[in-house]
Amino acid sequence: MREEGSPVPKPVLTARGRATRERIVTAAADLMHRRGVAGTSLDDVRAATGTSKSQLYHYFTDKSALVGAVVQWQVGRVLMAQQPELDGIDSMADLCRWRDRVVELNRDAHALGGCPLGRLAAELAEADRCAPIELVDGFAAWQRHLALGLGRMRDRGELDAEPDVLAAGLLAAVQGGLLLAQAARSVQPLEAALDLALSGVAAQLAPSAGPARV
């Protein structure tokens, strides 16, 4: 039980405790990615991990705490998969390398599965609710990684645009591209989305790329 506004005291975990918590989060992430959050009960997670009710509640006060941990775990995993290309963005050529990495990951997955964060966002941000804070933070972190590289280009005078806005557009291209790729079972929509967005970034390179602007 948790009072509104009071911070949740985090138990200090031993190495073994950390390993158990990690095992629960990993199994829950897998179940929730396959069956959806609504289709995954705490009993399912207990069954998949062989943990008791009291063990599970020792690590997570309720299902929403577990969902938050799953979101954070997926954020880390999604960003890790794009490394080092994501943090290496320092030029248009680097952006294309990052694009190629994102497409490669989708091709390896046979265009299935979509983005784990996008799937969670579509399910958790219901018609009348917004997404859990861990998801908002996750997208913001992803966008920040992109904006950092674009900011370096802007600071050197190579880019004539707001890095944050471009980064939001690029992230949307990834999300929309992955969603359509999954529906079509083909990487082509993802490639089309990223190529169009990168074409938009290239149009805002300064000064050689000229004034093509909407």
Place this chain on the structure above:
Amino acid sequence: MREEGSPVPKPVLTARGRATRERIVTAAADLMHRRGVAGTSLDDVRAATGTSKSQLYHYFTDKSALVGAVVQWQVGRVLMAQQPELDGIDSMADLCRWRDRVVELNRDAHALGGCPLGRLAAELAEADRCAPIELVDGFAAWQRHLALGLGRMRDRGELDAEPDVLAAGLLAAVQGGLLLAQAARSVQPLEAALDLALSGVAAQLAPSAGPARV
């Protein structure tokens, strides 16, 4: 019961029958948009519409038949909301008008709800399955509407790019933008996504906009 491969015989409906079917589909669409497809049972739909089990099965052989009808209904509704801007695309200025309409719709919804088709796609295209055919067809129809206008521009020599590929990129920008808008509870990601994509289209205008290309 339906044999694999045999066409489902469609009952000929009276005006009253069509109205009942429409009422069931509308209520199911609302429930599925709010609670998800997995969170909506046929019993929920019966309760919401005051129909009997045999009435429901008269119109829909099973839940997946109802889901298919809901997807088709949502496709029609989503495309209708963008009219006449979507079919009026014949220039860069028209594309911007369509962009403004999509943003306006999202602003009217307080950036909540996302795209009904995107939500259905994220839920129905599970990790190891692709989306139902009605959804694939729906995205394809939307993309075709966009490609038709871009094709006219290309045929007049005003655009130097493949209309279908640009249309896929624009549709992805809408989908990704709406997803991030819902997570952030703000239309800004949608605006950023569409502006970047339109900037990419503008960069491929021929011949005045120059060679900015990735």
